[in-house]
Amino acid sequence: MRIPINLASQPFRRDRAMLVASIAVSILLCGTLAFMISLARADNAQLADLRHEVSRLNAEKRKVTAEQLQLDAVLRKPQNAEVLEQSVFLNTLLLRKGISWTRIFADLEKVVPYNVRVIQIRPSVNAQDQVSLDMLVGADSMTPVIDFFKALQGNSMFSYSDVKVLQPPSQADPFYKCRVSVDYAQRL
Structure with missing residues (x-):
């Protein structure tokens, strides 16, 4: 016959499984903490690189703006005003020259009824580089002119x-x- 005797002042507790699980969870949490710290450091390094790039681009922008102001000051001098006006005039002429009369007439040919006469066409270009046509048309009666307006509204070019x-x-x-x-x- 066996008699269980406990000589300890407190009874024996079975905490070994709980202690092992706690140590395993602690190790897992420490590993996760180390991983998060490394991610934060990498993020800070990337953020520092990004800040450096932004500051470099801002410096470049300031440099280009200063150059632009310097060039504008040269252009605004009284001795250069005539050349600037001539340049603007020539650019306007080149822009107007870029309008294709052949395309205008080909597109109008598709929409103008046979009994409507195009008496005058004046193309113009606005600030957004959009072409508008100011036309004077004529016909023997109002019906062909109305048909012309309907054809203009139905065409994607106009x-x-x-x-x-x-x-x-x-x-x-x-x-x-x-x-x-x-x-x-x-x-x-």
């Missing part, structure tokens, strides 16, 4: 037509005349 003047026929001129402005989709 948008927003604005009828400015409508003249009835006179003794000297037997045509109904209409001045119209349209935006033209030709790219420069």
